[in-house]
Amino acid sequence: MNKLKLIETLKNRCSLSQNEATDVVNLFFFEMANALTNGNxxxxxxxxxxxxxxxxxxxxxxxxxxxxxxxxxxxxxxxxxxxxxxxxxxxxxx
CATH class of the missing domain: 4.10.520.10 (IHF-like DNA-binding proteins)
Incomplete structure (x- = not known):
């Protein structure tokens, strides 16, 4: 599964728009990278x-x-x- 497939799955299962699903996935990866950058x-x-x-x-x-x-x-x-x-x-x- 890649990022686009994850966005599509989230959109379909949670009845979100494409932009909302993209924002959720991007936020998840951004916060994950941010935590690692801060040593967490x-x-x-x-x-x-x-x-x-x-x-x-x-x-x-x-x-x-x-x-x-x-x-x-x-x-x-x-x-x-x-x-x-x-x-x-x-x-x-x-």
């Missing part, structure tokens, strides 16, 4: 959670030239799947 964890209990993971500076290598480069420290979003989502996706280790 975002969680839909049972489904998933996101938090920022900090990575220290390290020495890397340019794959094209082989040149050694210093990689700056960074923060990246980290996704963790919840138990309910694993169960609904029929998550098995077979």
């Amino acid at each position: 964890r975002v969680e839909l209990r049972g489904l998933w959670s996101f938090h920022l993971k900090e990575y220290k500076s390290y020495t890397g290598r340019n794959p094209k030239t082989g040149e050694i480069v210093q990689i700056d420290p960074k923060k990246l979003p980290f996704f963790k799947c919840g138990k309910e989502l694993k169960k609904r996706a029929d998550y098995r280790l077979n």
Whole structure:
């Protein structure tokens, strides 16, 4: 499912106009990104959670030239799947 499909589903199920459904979906993603930017964890209990993971500076290598480069420290979003989502996706280790 992509963002447009999510907007369409919300519009049909909640009897909203296209603009209202778009506003709701955009607000959700904006607030989620805003919370992560402020260092907060975002969680839909049972489904998933996101938090920022900090990575220290390290020495890397340019794959094209082989040149050694210093990689700056960074923060990246980290996704963790919840138990309910694993169960609904029929998550098995077979």
